[in-house]
Amino acid sequence: MAEVVAGQGDTKLERVVTSGTFSLDGGTWDVDNNVWIVxxxxxxxxxxxxxxxxxxxEAIGDRKVVAVLSTHGHDDHITAVREVAQATGAPTYLHPADRMLWDRVHDVAPDRELADGDRFExxxxxxxxxxxPGHSPGAVCFRIPxxxxxLTGDTLFQGGPGATxxxxxxxxxxxxxxxxxLFALPADTVVFTGHGDSTTIGEEAAGQDGWERPEGA
Structure with missing residues (x-):
């Protein structure tokens, strides 16, 4: 079920939470993911x-899908990309630096590449x-001014950076x-993450002195 989390006029940002697994480096973990529809x-x-x-x-309904975008190529974020794209006729987009992750899940390349500064209306x-970059080489965020x-994917969460x-x-x-x-954005910018709750740029910037480098990172 989709939850409306922001909006302007007739345009809204919705969240759908899906559940599954994330696998990398020989390990597998159960995860809930935020899917964003704007x-x-x-x-x-x-x-x-x-x-x-x-x-x-179901959340898309009969709307035309302009694009299916991915913040990065980890399997938990892209498993349903091709099925959604095929059902809607929408092109898929990924930053090329994450192709090695995409190719572990899909045997067909993304339709198009993302680049810093690209704009979607x-x-x-x-x-x-x-x-x-950082969580993965091709990680991107999508600002909606x-x-x-x-939308930060797994780059920034409530409490600090994503896993490394x-x-x-x-x-x-x-x-x-x-x-x-990200900290160059206005402080009141709401951060909608790839997993879990939202936060703001200001809150996370204020807490950055408390970040600790994870063991092995």
Whole structure:
């Protein structure tokens, strides 16, 4: 079931939570993921089609899907991407630096590549791509200025940076991405994350002195 978390005019940001597993480096963990749908009654964009397509397609309804975007290539965030894209006819997008992760899940390449500064328009808002490597090399965030929001995937959470203890990740890189790119956004920007609860840029910037480098990161 979709939950409306922000909106402007006829355009709204909705959250759908799906459940499944995340696997990397020989381990597998149970996870709940936030799937984001932004748009109006006519068209929308899907961000991070995770785990299961059915609840995502139910939330989309009969709207035209402009694009299926992925914040990064970890399997829990992209498992349902192709099924959603095939059902809606929408193109899929991923930053090319995460192709090695995508290729572990899908045997067909993404339709198009994401790059820093790309812009997607839907309804009365637009999404701006911010390349924020660290959690993975091709991790990106999507800023929605009209909603005062940013979709951060697994780059920034309530309490600090995303995980960096696994392959293809770097603590120094993710913290640099957050401090130079995300903390440059207005302090009242709401951070909608890939898992769990939302926060704000201001709250996380204020708490950055308490960040601790994870063991092995």
């Amino acid at each position: 748009g109006d009654d006519a068209q929308c964009i899907v961000v991070d089609a995770a785990h299961t397509a059915a609840p995502i397609l 839907v309804g009365e808002v637009h999404l701006e791509v911010i390349h924020t 009209e909603l005062g929001a940013v 203890g696994r392959s293809f990740s770097s603590y120094d890189t993710i913290t640099a991405s957050i401090r130079t790119k």
